[in-house]
Amino acid sequence: MKDYICLATFTYPYEYFVLRLKFEDAGIRHYFQNETLIGLIPLSSVAFGGIRLMVHPSYISKAKEIIDSLNDKSSHLRIV
Incomplete structure (x- = not known):
């Protein structure tokens, strides 16, 4: 787990629920x-620095693509 890289930080769990589902679907x-x-x-x-999304290094590019697609203004599944 120490090799995982932090890609994003969230304040509350509801902010990344859709992202979690997309990551699980993509493996x-x-x-x-x-x-x-x-x-x-x-x-x-x-106080604890938020909830950090930690991703295995071999999945970084695929994870960034999913995050970017959800941050697109036209996406109806935007992450907060």
């Missing part, structure tokens, strides 16, 4: 660091 190896802790204590997100 991208990833995890969300601090997810459980912030889920239990939501107002602590800033």
Whole structure:
């Protein structure tokens, strides 16, 4: 897990729900660091640096493509 790279940071779990589903469908190896802790204590997100999307290095380009497609202004599945 130490080789994984942080691609994005989120404040609350609802912000990346669609992204998680897209990554699972694409078979991208990833995890969300601090997810459980912030889920239990939501107002602590800033104190712990948010929820970090950690992606395996071999899936970085595919993960970036998915993130970019969801950040497109015309996408109805935009991430917050």
